[in-house]
Amino acid sequence: MAAARFLVHLLLLAAAVYSAAASTSLATNATAGSRMPAAAAPGPGSGGGDGNVTGFSFSSFVSANRGVNVTVLGDANINQGALQITPDSLNDAATYLTHKSGRVLYATPFKLWHREGRHGGEANNASAGTGGKRVASFSTVFTVNIFRPNGTEPAEGFAFVIAPSADEPPAGSSGGYLGLTNASTDGSAANMIVAVELDTEKQPYDPDDNHVGLNVNSVVSVANASLAPLGIEISPVDPVKYDVWVDYDGAARRIAVHMAVAGKAKPRRAVLAAPLDLGATVAEWSYFGFAASTGRKYQLNCVLAWNMTLEKLPCGDDDDDGSGRRRVLGLAIGVPVGVTAVAVAAVLAYVCAVRRRKVQGGEDGSAITGTMIRSLAGGPREFDYREIRKATNNFDEKMKLGQGGYGVVYRGVVVGDHTSPGGAGSAVEVAVKKFSRASTQGQNDFLAELSIINRLRHKHLVRLVGWSHDNGGELLLVYEFMPNGSLDQHLFSSSPGRALLGWELRYNIVKGVASALHYLHDEYDQRVVHRDLKASNIMLDAAFSARLGDFGLARAIETDKTSYMEEAGGGVHGTVGYIAPECFHTEKATRESDVYAFGAVVLEVVCGRRPRCDVEGFHFLVDWVWRLHRDGRALEAVDARLGGDFDGDQAERLLLLGLACSHPTPADRPKTPAIQQILLGSVPPPAVPPFKPSFVWPATGGGLDTVSTTAGTTTSQLSLTSASTWSGNFMKGSLKHAFQQEAPDSLS
Structure with a gap:
């Protein structure tokens, strides 16, 4: 009892200190103005990870993106599923294609550097060592198609750009100025522009007409490298799509550029690597995007896909103007936390002592x-x-x-x-x-x-x-025990003696999983969301009948609610390729997100490919299947190892169902009762649009079937177009792994 009274006194002391400090901090905050720019508010760029990383992803582009997700400037446009940085036209070239310049920028700026405290109070990041600024790291990959129509000679060039504003390209920025600068502004530090150029026209300051360069406030590169020795031609006669990776390490102040034919792995060797201090070059809040130009000669500059991951920096005031408030906030937070920590430590010591006594007295510790x-x-x-x-x-x-x-x-x-x-x-x-x-x-x-x-x-x-x-x-x-292991072992294992799963077994496995999911969502007395439905969690019994397992992430929700909200700081749980895009914004598990994962499994079973794979220039299976569906060639997606031994009607039914379940809008995915009827053939397969719809958040026309059921939570107003799921770099933890190795699939 004495120990208990002592703990109570400690807790009361902590509460009293906290009350006094909090009152001081509130009084200070009431008089201190905020200088955070309006763009710092949560916007389309928010999302992903556990608060340390943000980003966005586009698997293609549609006209609805204009003004919502991207800002289209100058002679740029969006058509044919791509960003056309310079015009794409069949009209008279002299009028419509030559002497043009354009830009397309992501609609929301990002904070790229942060001034650290004078006394090192915040300098806990390696990137704080230069110029008193912490600089954000980022990693981006985009797919480009730069080609010469009708075999004409290409020019001028294309660039990935970091710009201080979403202004139009400056007048006179066509020709060799790449939509970046002009004759009067080129070389001025006031430009605050950094660009990675893919140049196809040799100027007096260029090594050749096929190189990559790093530009800082000027089209005269501070570093460049010819691509010919690497066997890369930016704009060949026969069009080639390229994936371009730009990785920036804010701690090391270094940029690296990699390039490969689309769909191939990221090369180990960079085509260009150079030192670059963004903290000394670009605006604190800057825009990412693309710029390009044509001159007397021309080429088409198309961006087909774009994925970006960025380290999030603090958005508060700089220390040199707000150090007093920081100290007050430190007292307001640090003192009560310290006192409370002592109290908690005492509590833990007391509990441990009690447990030790129980164990020593013969009582079970568990x-x-x-x-x-x-x-x-x-x-x-x-x-x-x-x-x-x-x-x-x-x-x-x-x-x-x-x-x-x-x-x-x-x-x-x-x-x-x-x-x-x-x-x-x-x-x-x-x-x-x-x-x-x-x-x-x-x-x-x-x-x-x-x-x-x-x-x-x-x-x-x-x-x-x-x-x-x-x-x-x-x-x-x-x-x-499940004697036949997991579904993924049979779909992807090359173990000798393991027979290929036939079509009839595959179809029955899908029906079994659908039946289990329907039971969890609608038949059990509580709605259960599995949260990690994937091929490796689908077990096969002696008769190869599906058994859904691994409920380590499963959560039950009340029957009058529709979602399970993650714990604070819990991040997004699940496995990349199976996670519904809205989960990265809501951090909620819903029946709709389970259906999305089921759709990934359906396509996986039919195609014999993992949801996250490289196939014909696509990085996700669903995008490839959707393209085949658009072209009326959906059955070409069926696992080639089956040698054509499958039921065409059933295969088409499953492919359409898989795409419907993968719909970017949660409310447009089928519910489990409908899924079962589709699989039984009692209703026709769902109508699937020829083009994959954009992911827009908040969803229009319904979105999730209800709003959050967690008191006190709000949803940031996010609006972006997303791929079928976020890339493996969108995960909890530091962005630095993006520069070292491919991130693991599991986000749990």
Whole structure:
């Protein structure tokens, strides 16, 4: 009791200090004006990651993007699914194609540098070391098609640009000025422009007519490199699409440019790498985009796709004008946090001491978790930990079936009870999931998964057999063993002796998954969102019947609600290629986002390709299939390994269903009852537009079927066109991984 009274006094002291400090900070804030520009407010560029990264993605462009997502300037235009930076016209070239300049900029500026505190209070980033500024890192990739119509000689050039404003190209910026500068402004530091040029016209200051250059406030490059030795021709006679990567490391103050034929992997070797201090060159708030020009000669400068990831910087006042307020805010936050931390530490010490006494007194250290599990209605069978250890041969590596973010799965054999198919005393093969985090979070994951799957009963769900929890805090779930492994193993594994999944099995697997999803969404007494539906979580029993499993991310929502909101700072959970685009803005899991993942699985099963793959210049399977659908060639997407041995009507039905489920607008995706009817053939396949609709957020005409169900949350007004899903670089954590290696698919 004395310890408890002491803790209460500490907490009351923390509250009193916090109240006083907060009052001071509020009084200060009431008199201090904000100098954050209007563009700093959340806008179309927001989204993705956990607050440290922002960005956008376009898989194609439509006229509706003009003025909403992109600003089209000068002689630029949007048509034929692309940004036409200079005109694309069949009319008289002398009138419509020569001596033109244009720009297309992303509609929202981004903060590219931030002045750090005088005393180093914020300088916790390596990029704070030069000029007292922290500079944002970014990574972008875009697909370009720069070609000469009718075999004409190409000119002048194209550039990826960072500009201080969304103004028109300056007068006289055609010809060799690339839509960037003109004769009177070229070379002026007031331009605050940086560009990466793909130049196809040799000027006296250029190495040749086929090079990449780095331009700073001038079209005379500070660094350039000829592309001929690399076998790259920017504008060949036969048009070639190229992917161009521009990576900027704000800490190292260095830029690197890579280039390859579209659809091929990013080369290890950069075509150009050079030092560049954006903090000393560009405006604090700048626009990203493209510029191009033609002169006496001309070429078509088309951007077909564009993806951008950018480090987010603080948007508050600089220290040199607001250091006093920062100190007040530091006191307002730091003092109570410090006092509270002491109190929390005391609480933890007290709890640990109590737990130690309980263990030393013979009481089970996992009693709390065990009691919670045993209190579940119709609780699952509890296994003795020693039995599970024996069943898995002490968790032998040879018994390992797989591993994920939530734990390792082992194969084992246990003695069955009266609930087992073979009755009490029978030998039962099981899959044992051993949670990798023996911590509070691990217990939360364990209890969340157990509380949901414990009461689920459906022939297309993996059956839970029981659980175990030892004194050391190790958590185990025991599932029915699936002898044929997971769906992705059969679709993509090249293991010898593994037979190719035939068409009939594939179709039945899709029907089974749809049935399980319908049960979770509409038939169970609580709506359950799976949140990680993918081929590796679809198990196959002895008859190759689908069993949806791995409920580690699943969450139940009330029947009068429609979404599950992530915990604060939780980020986006799931796997790239299966995550619905709206999830990166709402951080909500919904039935619609599950349907999106189901659509990715459907296309994966039909095509024998992963949702995130490179095929004919596309980086996502859904975009490739949509293009084939537009051209009336959808059946060409069917897995070629089947050798044509498939039902054409069923294949078309599945492809259309997969595209419908992948619709960028959540409300336009079919619901699970309709999905089942489509698969049974009782209703025709859904009508799918020939062109993939743009992703616009907030969604127009419905969007999600209801607004947020979480009190106090608001949705930023975001509006952008997105690819079928965000790239692997849009994830929690530092952007620096974009410069080092391809990011992993899992975002959990």
